[in-house]
Amino acid sequence: EVQLVESGGGLVQPGRSLKLSCAASGFTFSNYYMAWVRQAPKKGLEWVATISTSGSRTYYPDSVKGRFTISRDNAKSSLYLQMNSLKSEDTATYYCARFLWPTSWFAYWGQGTLVTVSS
Amino acid sequence: DIQMTQSPASLSASLEEIVTITCQASQDIGNWLAWYQQKPGKSPQLLIYGATSLADGVPSRFSGSRSGTQYSLKISRLQVEDIGIYYCQQASSAPWTFGGGTKLELK
Numbered sequence: 132e133v134q135l136v137e138s139g140g141g142l143v144q145p146g147r148s149l150k151l152s153c154a155a156s157g158f159t160f161s162n163y164y165m166a167w168v169r170q171a172p173k174k175g176l177e178w179v180a181t182i183s184t185s186g187s188r189t190y191y192p193d194s195v196k197g198r199f200t201i202s203r204d205n206a207k208s209s210l211y212l213q214m215n216s217l218k219s220e221d222t223a224t225y226y227c228a229r230f231l232w233p234t235s236w237f238a239y240w241g242q243g244t245l246v247t248v249s250s
Numbered sequence: 251d252i253q254m255t256q257s258p259a260s261l262s263a264s265l266e267e268i269v270t271i272t273c274q275a276s277q278d279i280g281n282w283l284a285w286y287q288q289k290p291g292k293s294p295q296l297l298i299y300g301a302t303s304l305a306d307g308v309p310s311r312f313s314g315s316r317s318g319t320q321y322s323l324k325i326s327r328l329q330v331e332d333i334g335i336y337y338c339q340q341a342s343s344a345p346w347t348f349g350g351g352t353k354l355e356l357k
Binding site: 168175176177178181190192193226231234235236237238239240241242243 | 282284286292293294295296299300305337339341342344345346347348349350351
């Protein structure tokens with residue numbers, strides 16, 4: 132059974148940094164692209180980042196490019212999201228997702244971790 | 251960026267009723283469209299991919315179709331467990347974008 136468990140969320144002040152983690156199990160992690168998707172409170176879904184199987188290729192929307200960095204450790208079956216220069220509009224639940232390449236579907240999702248950016 | 255416009259934003263329907271949700275793409279995305287279901291308090295789940303293919307374990311009362319740049323999700327006989335929010339997503343090109351969602355409630 133595919134399992135994705137996010138951690139690392141919490142309350143952080145604007146301008147500060149936070150690193151999210153996602154522990155994967157139930158599949159061969161190194162064989163799959165992975166992604167982060169976020170959902171602001173009572174709002175819709177927004178893709179945040181995608182990373183290739185080896186980690187050599189990363190993709191971001193303009194809203195987070197230059198501030199967020201996605202990375203992975205295949206030996207630990209773990210995915211990460213380093214978030215810098217956080218803004219109030221980054222407040223959201225962040226989901227880790229298994230990303231099918233090149234079809235670009237988000238096939239499996241974790242339960243999410245809440246990040247609140249507030250002073 | 252490709253914009254995805256869903257309608258209606260909310261929908262109230264009775265059990266066993268036929269429900270249809272639509273998603274309009276701002277440009278041609280072919281069959282590069284997915285639908286997700288988010289039940290209350292849960293994370294989204296892939297429902298349909300490639301505009302018409304059901305994901306593993308999805309009941310056959312769900313179906314997807316395409317007409318040009320308009321996509322539809324149909325529930326043939328609404329069940330209690332179908333209540334939630336439905337999102338479409340274009341997978342044609344980055345940035346991969348979602349529709350605003352359709353909240354489905356029981357009447």
